[in-house]
Amino acid sequence: MIPATDEKMNIVIAGHVDHGKSTVIGRLLADTDSLPQGKLQQIQELCRRTSKPFEYAFLLDALKDEQAQGITIDSARIFFKSARRHYLILDAPGHIEFLRNMVTGASHAEAAVLVIDAAEGVRENSRRHGYMLSMLGIRQLTVAINKMDLVDYSRPVFDTIVQEYSRFLSEIALSGSFIPVSGMQGDNIAVASRRMDWYKGPTVLEALDGFIKEPPPLDKPFRMPVQDVYKFTRAGDTRRIIAGTVETGAIRPGDEVIFYPSGKKGVIRSLERFATQPPSSYQAAQAAAFTLEEQIYVARGQVAVQAKDIGPQVSRRMKVNLFWMGKEPLTPQKEYLFKIGTAKQPGRIEEILSVMDAAELNAKDKKDQIDYHNVAECIIKTDRAMAFDTADAIPALSRFVIVDNYEIRGGGIIRQALPDSQEPLRQQVMRRNLKWALSAVSRERRWERLSQKACLLLVTGHKNAGKKELARAIEKKLFAEGKLVYFMGIANVLYGVDADIKTPGPNQSHRPEHLRRLGEVANLMLDAGIILIVTAIGLTQEDLEIIRNAVDSDLIEVLWLGAEPTDIKIDLHIESLENLNETLSQIKRLLQQKGIIFSI
């Protein structure tokens, strides 16, 4: 069969274990003549050798492991075609332990087929999978009621399941068609059944062909998470190229873009492409690359937005729906990494609002942890503000995953941005960045000239730990090595820039404002390319976040001197100054590793 077009669609197959997904797919492949000759013979030969009756499901169970266990263990990809288009079937297994494979399959699919056993009826995973499909963004669904041959092709059996499952689908805002089939006998898979004349609807194949290929979201505001900024100077290429995949909308040369959450602004100078003429625009779903008129600092993790469009949400706190697939429960006690687009931030579950049990979706419990395979409503708080959209506005930018111990173990969608304490500060900095007048020398050129990256070296620790002594020693050592370095005592700021709010004695009420101003002063010095050393007593993570608002956060290194650090995240912990020379070498190594000091 040769499709009329080159159109391709990804389909996921889901359903409870043993409800017959593999048989449905195997039959679909065989009946559409989509099997390579070698494959069919190979399986038939294997069945002959092992004295097993040939089953269509074996076609998919290509791995020895699976054949031994009798269940599909991973989301396999199967290619086939109809007269309408090409299909890639992502076979999602139904065993309860293998939900992560279903998620993998479903998130790459444009439509889903959910298989329910006519004899067994709606089971736990029929519901769980339906709910996950909805959260993962599937909007087109057909439900195959399989093994109709085992219930004598009975219409009442079919009708009962249809009634029960449609009620469930409407609760989770999904809808779909229902088809009575038998994978084993081939009824209503690719060929209309003659054993169920009471059914007048489409076959599974016709239902697949009836799914609509959704166009890329061009009508939404432009969003592009920045994947990277390229400068291949050594290969003689002077372009500074910003690269990423466009999620929604489009851009053209001359468009003004803002990068969130920093608020830095630039105008697109050129679209870039290798081997052919650059296109006139880059739009949703395309891997884009462009240069800017201005030499502003852009980094991976920021979201490019058209200045004329409504911007994304920016916050550290968000209300989310999530699913968890880790063996260890998800708890508010632990720190995780949260990834949205290309941004990655450490954070925590601030509060678990409710946990839904997939077996009984209407039961909602207040719990203090989220177990394996559960779905929950939570509040997340990340270390730094992240840029995102809510699920009802731009779904792609509302999606996040949770990384625990190097693995993605959960994911979800952001429903709502919640206020966080630093919002006013952030807005101030965004306004500053929008108004920022760029110096005539780019950051990279300045850094190249100085053989150093600008850096804020925060030396913190408890009172009398020797912070100033250390700061001065670092300053002397780096200066002797030819670096542009400056130690700025905190008093210099307190009694100068802060003179209007400085009150005598240990008054903490102005602390956030002091830190904000310190951050602004540091930002100016860093823009001038300086390695700036600042000492401060007992900084906490919250304090650091205030400073980070004002300074590009990848330019800050934190040293803790002495015992008992606060909750602040430290780049280097120095126990004491007993061996100052060794400590200074340690600091130098850190600066070299981070690429702050280097020689050309």
Place this chain on the structure above:
Amino acid sequence: MSDHLEQLENLSIHILREAYANFKSLCMLWSIGKDSTVLLWLSRKAFLGHVPFPLIHIDTRYKIPEMIEYRDQLTRQWQLDMIYGMNTEALDRKETYPDGNADRLRCCKLLKTEALKNTLSGQWPRYRFNHAANRYETDPNHDPFTGVIVGLRADEEGSRSKERYFSRRDRASEWDIADQPPEFWNQYKTDFAPGTHVRIHPLLDWTELNVWEYIEREKIPTVSLYYDQGAGKRYRSLGCWPCTFPIDSTARNPQEIIEELRSGQLKNIAERSGRAQDAEDGGGLETLRREGYM
């Protein structure tokens, strides 16, 4: 531009850029075959004309000679950072299938899997092309590669259809198929424990036909072995000459191969049917692949 090829190209570029942004010690395996050559072309697209990581080729000394010529010619022409590795010990011991001292699977394991594992980890010598001197030299760098880009496709054979785009390998390069983390939306496994590495598969969703359509559309230079030179034979899949056999075909260029694949004689013949080691592994590559084979 054809829509389905553009979709495939966009996702592959996205994956290559994710790999480059997240793995400091990154390399790409280049087998000289059509798939990894398409991958090389896609890298130049992703990085706007550059290939900003080394290419690794595992030489078995039994590769069809045209493959090595083509490799070095493209290395010079595109200024590629080219590294090859090989199992010199096994070759010196003559523990190979052509020498009659190993069966096909053992030979593959020694000359390819072992050579690959030890070249990636840096335990065996690497030979890097010095463009100024126009020759291969022993590479002083022994750092292990933590990200390895591979041009395999899901439709090639059973076990490859179970791969992720970003697939973790443990310390011994082994692959635990039953315990793979989920991979969803545009989020991949870019965090990894010390000592482990990640295999990256930007071509996972491509079919053999897509690869040829793309070669034709982009005019990508490919090795002449894929085309009939007048004898009515051509290679469909490339490997070592003792275990790789040409098929009967008169296709002389990508366009004719596409026609052959779409409607002609190859429609129902498995792509790797000319590769003898697959047949010895119970009809698949699973045993080899669990141990680290591509």
